[in-house]
Amino acid sequence: MSTRGFEIVSAYADAGLQLPQRQTQNAAGYDFFAREDFVLKSIWRYDFIRLFRLIKNEHPLTAEDMRRAGAILKPLLVPTGVKAYMQPNEVLILANRSSNPLKRGLVIPNGIGVIDADYYNNPDNEGEIFIQMVNFGPRDVVIAKGERIGQGLFMPYLLADGDQGNANARTSGFGSTGVK
Numbered sequence: 424m425s426t427r428g429f430e431i432v433s434a435y436a437d438a439g440l441q442l443p444q445r446q447t448q449n450a451a452g453y454d455f456f457a458r459e460d461f462v463l464k465s466i467w468r469y470d471f472i473r474l475f476r477l478i479k480n481e482h483p484l485t486a487e488d489m490r491r492a493g494a495i496l497k498p499l500l501v502p503t504g505v506k507a508y509m510q511p512n513e514v515l516i517l518a519n520r521s522s523n524p525l526k527r528g529l530v531i532p533n534g535i536g537v538i539d540a541d542y543y544n545n546p547d548n549e550g551e552i553f554i555q556m557v558n559f560g561p562r563d564v565v566i567a568k569g570e571r572i573g574q575g576l577f578m579p580y581l582l583a584d585g586d587q588g589n590a591n592a593r594t595s596g597f598g599s600t601g602v603k
């Protein structure tokens with residue numbers, strides 16, 4: 424019987440992807456591999472004078488200013504091509520590799536990622552796990568397909584007193600339940 428684990432998202436079945444793996448005997452985290460090559464642009468590439476004006480809401484700010492700010496300052500969602508199944512009272516916690524900030528300037532801006540059990544096989548993206556990243560380093564970082572980018576830890580979670588549960592089905596992620 425299947426209890427918890429990883430599967431390749433069907434669209435990438437033939438893409439030669441690897442399932443997350445632990446690297447040593449007692450490693451807690453399953454390392455995730457990048458689904459494809461990608462570039463994480465350094466946030467230093469942004470023109471900071473323009474950024475300052477943007478923050479202060481000073482004009483004139485062009486559409487191009489907004490586009491550049493969005494493109495560089497927005498975290499990138501690094502695709503893994505992998506989905507995780509688990510028990511209803513379990514969660515997969517995504518964490519950075521400790522070497523990422525030290526060696527590559529890469530941080531996970533949401534601190535940790537919470538992958539809910541009901542994200543698996545959701546109708547929007549089949550439950551593909553994405554790792555949010557920002558490059559605070561001075562140089563752009565190129566990550567090749569198959570490089571290890573973060574790790575996932577399966578954990579049980581607890582309910583508060585009086586919690587009768589919630590019948591809503593998850594339809595997607597990243598704000599699918601609303602932003603407020």
Ligand SMILES: O=c1ccn([C@H]2C[C@H](O)[C@@H](COP(=O)(O)OP(=O)(O)OP(=O)(O)O)O2)c(=O)[nH]1
Pocket residue numbers: 517533535536537538539540541542551552553554555595596597598599600601
């Ligand atoms: O780093 C992350 C964080 C989340 N997710 C997916 C799985 C998770 O189950 C879903 C929702 O995450 P969360 O509840 O943390 O985000 P939200 O902003 O509250 O979105 P939603 O309204 O969809 O719950 O998004 C990821 O793939 N990577």
Ligand SMILES: [Mg+2]
Pocket residue numbers: 600
């Ligand atoms: Mg949520």
